[in-house]
Amino acid sequence: MALQPVARRSVPDEVFDQIIDDVVSGEFAPGESLPSERKLAEVLGVSRPAVREALQRVAQAGLVEVRQGDATTVRDFRRHASLDLLPRLLLPRGELDPGVARSVLEARLLIGPKVAALAAERAGARIGGALRESVTALEVDDDPVARQRHALVFWDHIVDGADSIVFRLMFNSLRASYEPALAALAHMMEAEVGQFEVYRALADAIVAGNAEGARRAAEDLLAPATNALLDAIKRLEEMS
Amino acid sequence: MALQPVARRSVPDEVFDQIIDDVVSGEFAPGESLPSERKLAEVLGVSRPAVREALQRVAQAGLVEVRQGDATTVRDFRRHASLDLLPRLLLPRGELDPGVARSVLEARLLIGPKVAALAAERAGARIGGALRESVTALEVDDDPVARQRHALVFWDHIVDGADSIVFRLMFNSLRASYEPALAALAHMMEAEVGQFEVYRALADAIVAGNAEGARRAAEDLLAPATNALLDAIKRLEEMS
């Protein structure tokens, strides 16, 4: 196994994670008050500035509301969190959450084709070189995990071409959620990342400025794995 | 004018905003190094813990990378930021950025109908009461700004019904971007939020579990204002 950079987690990072996990798991329920900063610092055995740093970051993520002079209260993260929270929701306790995975797949299948169409309209041949390069890398490499990475780069170029900041930011978040699960999904995504012809067709349609063709090619590319995974998830949910 | 809660900005908040603005505006270019925490504290006339708090939050937003022992460097926010950044991109210096606005509208027009269809499939009559209530509120109130708020609540229920956490989180971010611009958009959105019949048709389709009907009703609802605004933006961009 490849050597990994040692995880060097700072104290505030650690506190941040603990609080987020407690909120997401419902241990701290919405409306409830968090212990005071001093109390938390004492309980966790760290300094108050460390707790503060963590708490402010949790607040920025929308999970708690901190008001001077009053206790910090938990908010409903489903209502106030952003896509930043997705990685934690997708892989709580290291296990893939089926409902969240379904949701990610739905979003991917909706947005992918749209972004491809926009890229065809707005970038066309300008990103042709980058796209072909990615497809070639995809073909040459035969490791499933590496192929997924190449596919991500491929899509990254398309998103660039779409020239739409909202989709770009969405893609960033989805990628951040996807990457930690990448190895776990290698097997299930193998079929998708092996469809070189479809990748090429998509690239060609974009280069040709053919928006509708790009949309359809993207659907052809994404739909099979999406549906297969959705079925798998459904079976998984029925079992439990 | 209605009384507003006084904005009480903390020191770290202030520092946070300044750094974000400098990064987004390109004053701190990607790859560049930020001044050290001590230097920043001195220049800004605040304590180092305050700077740290701000810096860590900026790092969490993906705009900078901080490594112990080395300088903090600026990252390409287009590549690493999440939707959290959208409000700042949409309204830099208080003015609406046309390109970003276009992007938001595109995303809205894509996601709205999909979410409506999902809500029809998954919630159906369960959210009927809430939807009808929102439409009624929309009809009764004749202030354009208030109507936009009612429309947001209406969509909030639909997103709930769609039962898809990714769309939920996306909606949260889009709403957060939209709300500050709400008053500025009141005039342009007046036509949309006045279409009570279409809101009712959408609600009915969802209650009936008619996914395709809901999708179409949502498109009917969103498309006119979207296209009108996109045209306005295009003219704006051509002028400048």
Add this chain to the structure above:
DNA sequence: ATCCATTGGTGGTATGACCACTTGACCTCT
């Protein structure tokens, strides 16, 4: 030329003090 210890600068952490604010209890005047 290579190696490696040193050093200076950077972020990481802790302490303790004090300020600003909110809340609720209590007290007082009407």
Add this chain to the structure above:
DNA sequence: AGAGGTCAAGTGGTCATACCACCAATGGAT
């Protein structure tokens, strides 16, 4: 009783300072 004011306790906000851990460049030893 009720309205208003006062006050104390607890919470987050801010600061100054000292020291630890880490990285990178320097420059001498081999």
